[in-house]
Amino acid sequence: MQINPTSNATVTGNIDRAAASAMGFQVETTEDMAVLMDILSSLYSDPRTAILREYAVNGRDAHLVAGVTEPVQITLPSEFDSTLRIRDFGTGLTAAEMDDIYGVYLKSTKRGTTQTGGFGIGAKSAFAESRQFIVTSIKDGIKNVVLFALDDNNIGTKNVIVAGVATDEPSGVQVEIPFREHTGFAQTARRVFEVWPSGTALIDGTLNVSILDRCTAIDDSAFVLPDEWERRRDVSVIMGGVAYPLPAGSAKRVRQAMNADSSRSAVYLVAQVNDLSPAPTREALKDTDGNRAWIEAQIESLPGRVAAMHAPPRHEELGRQVRDAGARIRYISDGDVAGSIMAAREGTARPTPCRRRGQRSQQPTRTRCSASARRSSGAGRRIHGVHGTGEVCGAVARQESRQARLPV
Template structure:
């Protein structure tokens, strides 16, 4: 991105002694440049490395998305792999060893310009890995801080490769998987496209966030909600300050590269006069075309019903304040008879009539059938802020309601009078893992009939399909239940059928006299039976390195001793469950003492992450006096 550098018009008349300003290349200066300029450090690393990957694809003319690996519990590293042109050895050292030097300051087709983003991983770790595939050669580098905390770049390997050109930046991350997940959503939700991400939740949330902008033009997007506007430039979103925000709406304005200025950390706008004027001009331009854009967007819809829905969206909330145009031409025809609809209120269901078809959010349409009112009321009562519209066949035609949105009342759950005595059945909801982790709460529960036979039954209190437990991550939400079930399987504890009971049933005599046990109490009871007295306390990254060496080499006496020591490891799924249910275990430091002695003997290993060792085990094995047993890494 081209930087706006205002020409200087200062002239010095006379012969004065002058001194030029300079910067000392110290560890302190580098800390400020690579760390202190970022407030949200995880977000900064995701943003900066991803923007560099995007620029690499632009330079190479590659329209495909790049790859992103978000840390997980089992794969605790973050990486971005692009398929651009790659970097030569000299270019790697130029880019990663120098600050304020950028190869992108002469073009507005690429996002980068400051020469700082490539160093951003140092704000999270003291070392990270760079791999460059360039002209048939794959080079692996370690970027690290030395003992004086100054940055260095070391070439680890150089091998022939037929893999596509490009760069991969990776760093080991511990205990930040959740933060990376949420910040990845915050970064990529404003992009024009979504990279290839290993986390399906991030992909789904980004798509959902983009769909919230129900009114969009070439250079703006608005929701119907109150909020603050963003300035998006080069896929990066900046908050527009309140004093410049003319919409007070959750939305964005899109700027061309170079139109506005930003701070060194690329987290906020730099409010110089040029940037302020650019924002004012953009608001003025959007206001001038917003009404015409709204009408055009409505007319693009294929049916009268869809046009009415979109017109309703654009007429309400914050959008209605800005779209000052009469949209009544898109209203649906009125029926000859009033339309009946049901809607939920606090602890009740109201029935009303309307002379027009209700349109808007959270509305469902059903074709009329007699003797269905009990089923309708029960369904609406159990659904959050739902409006259920009942249409006669004639009204569907008169009002031009799309047939594909009209549902069948027979599909609503039946309402049955329940008996709770032994030998009878009771309506419950059985926990059922959906096919995907990011399913809606309702997808976790399947309606079922439970036969009361006196056996112990495990339950979770649910309200609107959400668990009401708050204990140690066992049953706080549906995903917690799913994770806990997997952990129980891993330690050989029987995974019970989990019944979802509504809050009202928990107050009945039938529940209080039944043989019920809460899911948390069940887990606590069963885990207590197998809980160890103590657990190993150690640094996880050191353990991961030892594990990789143990699995891939043979002949090192220290590794054999380590293998025997951790064979009956006290740190396992069992200890994880103990933590979840609050069972306290004593700490055993024997394994950590072994790690300290091993890494003191082989200090170079402290500069590498476990996955780096796995990829280069053939180079590491001789260093520790071992031979390769099994290759677990991929060739470059």
């Protein structure tokens, strides 16, 4: 996408020199400002992920503040349109608020709040990959559209495209960022939005699914994703919709505390916003006394939390869930165990004749899976099952058993 500002657009510098001076900066010349812009735009080690994360989290925060339950809408760059679009349905911004948020470095409306960020650089992160981006804001029925861009000297400019036009469009903000390369965005989006609650982001028409929904829950703030090769041995803290990797030493101690040091599992701890101090780029956590104390408290408490998770009442409940799933399976097709499991969970399983040596049998037949079922256990209890008895076969028992227990 190529955006050309109109010839009569008003252009102003996008760094407030007075504000910069108050923060301890000395911006004496235009060249100095260009250097500062270049430094601030080169902070991210993974610019594409940072851009998607920063603007999407801004939208998520806008929804939380406004009490909006709709998902943030994400349109990824494609072969036919290389523009990334992020649309929220919060309260929107006035023209002055747009200038402050998108046009002034180091100025943030989030400081002292429970929103994610507050560094005053995330809303300008588009400059890490693009020379320009468009912000459309609708607030109280008034629409403003502004193009923020870097000129040939790397100086920030603001070009007003639409100013104070009445509209019946819903309130909120849309950010549009053109990219030169569109490939790989689906993978980037999956990693960004898998740490959001399920259904809070709509990516190219598909709702996100939280990775925590696939995890074994130790409690409401510690989760294990078993046997995940792609994320093997990852240990991350999820805070405010962002996953922060723990340093290697702390990560190893967390895994040891959970008795999962030798497994290929990924571990996720959940923190509340402001529990920890992230780096300004939000790509890592700062090395601070407060962060170290929080991590140490988690390490000390995890063995007891894991033990509580394995306590008999919890095991009995998990065992009941497994037995209930099995009891709803009348017959199981040898070739569709996974489908039968899902059908049993949803209560939609239908009788399907068993097969033996590639032929359809007329009556349910006892098969060898009964032997394997007797060797399988789920959540601490043995489950015996054969085809045709209304119980779950060994293959299903093993599947449920893997999901019901913490991997070690």
